[in-house]
Amino acid sequence: MHTVTITICGILLTLLAAFIQPVQAETLPDKITIESLKDLYGPVTFGHAQHIARERDCAVCHHHTNGAPASQEKCLRCHRGGHEVKSMGCKSCHEKQPFSAEQVNGKFKNNLQFHQDKPGLKASYHLSCIGCHKQKGAGPVACVDCHVLTSSGEAFYRAGKNAPDPNKAGKTGHH
């Protein structure tokens, strides 16, 4: 009886370990292609492996979500021992629509929740990337360093082939 239980436990543990291992490997992508703004810009490829090799600390971008202690002092008040989450991807916490009625109406409704001032998904990329690149003096910081305008993007920014005729300039309003 005893040996049967041990055997079953052993099999279960092996299965669990086998199940967890490949999942973790899958969630560590080498490259991430971001195309949420593909109507305005071409896809942007983020070198995840490259950043891992350079930073060696997930918390720089992923805060406390991998279980390691948080890096910033304000986070340490709650996350001294880290706080592991199921999915570490930005989109699992940072909303795609941060100003939807649901988000706006829910603000400050839960007094136990600290994270009221969480940027949306698009802003979390930009704040994180540009903020760090500026601080370190390395990496792309200007819009065009990452983004190539599509033809609808050119129409939106009135750039490229949609650029205003310089001869007409100065006809609208005062400056």
Add this chain to the structure above:
Amino acid sequence: MSGISRRKFLCATVVGGAMTTLGSVCGKGGKAWASGSFEGYPEGMGVLVDLTRCIGCRTCEAACNKEQKLPEPDQPFNDQSVFNTKRRTDESHYTVVNKYDAGQGPVYRKIQCNHCNEPGCLTSCFVNAYTKTKEGAVVYNSKVCVGCRTCMVACPFNIPAFKYSSATDPVIKKCIFCHETRLKNGLPPACVEACPQAVLTFGYRKDLVKLGHERIRNNAGRYVDQIYGETEVGGTGWMYLSGVPFEQVGFDTTLGNEPIISNVKDFLSTVPMVLAIWPALFSGIHLLATKGKDHGSGHGEDDHVKNEKEEPRP
């Protein structure tokens, strides 16, 4: 005879004086109630602008242009050369971003209508062309506008712009918080949605005040300990956080916390009083002043009549 008129005069003076005092007391009371305490509609929306995050990409300007179907700009929206001058909002630009050099690195500042709780434009408009909607937007109705441009003078932020290209059909152009197309449908304005850096945070104004103070507290040293617009001119729907003193990045820090209407409320409250009391007061004075004269001239008239009657006698 002169005793009665003096009594009348004193009576009129006392009544007048009492009413004047009463009027001014009511006026003061009215002022205390009406200004400085109106904090906007409880469900009013706003935007918190964080200048420390802005990178001057001008995407907000492009989004505004598209959403409001504004005319083609002079330069592309990704052209950074516009930062060489300090621009203002005008009939074809409801929002503009300006660049300031304030010590460490450039600071970009987006300007647009701040959607005041007690808007100067609204209170100065004598045809009621402006409305503060329950969602917090200050909107404008060109159908009733007579083109007097008082709103342009009254606005403490120099935002309303006159469409000089159509002076015969007067139209004021300014940011309306995307009220018609977005805000009243529960959507954030186009610029907020387009901003890549979360410079613009959309929400209930009361939540944004809280959020702003928390952001200042949680990021020690990053911000000046003030939310511009929390109390300025009675509070504005759009508010600002800055890492450098506000006056260094073009903000008028001398506006005070009283709504623009308070500057003229004292004067305006005396208008009905003047109209009501002064005629009575001066009628009293006139009566007193002319009573004796009437008496005298009455005698004179009598004399004259007497004389007339007497004249044919000789």
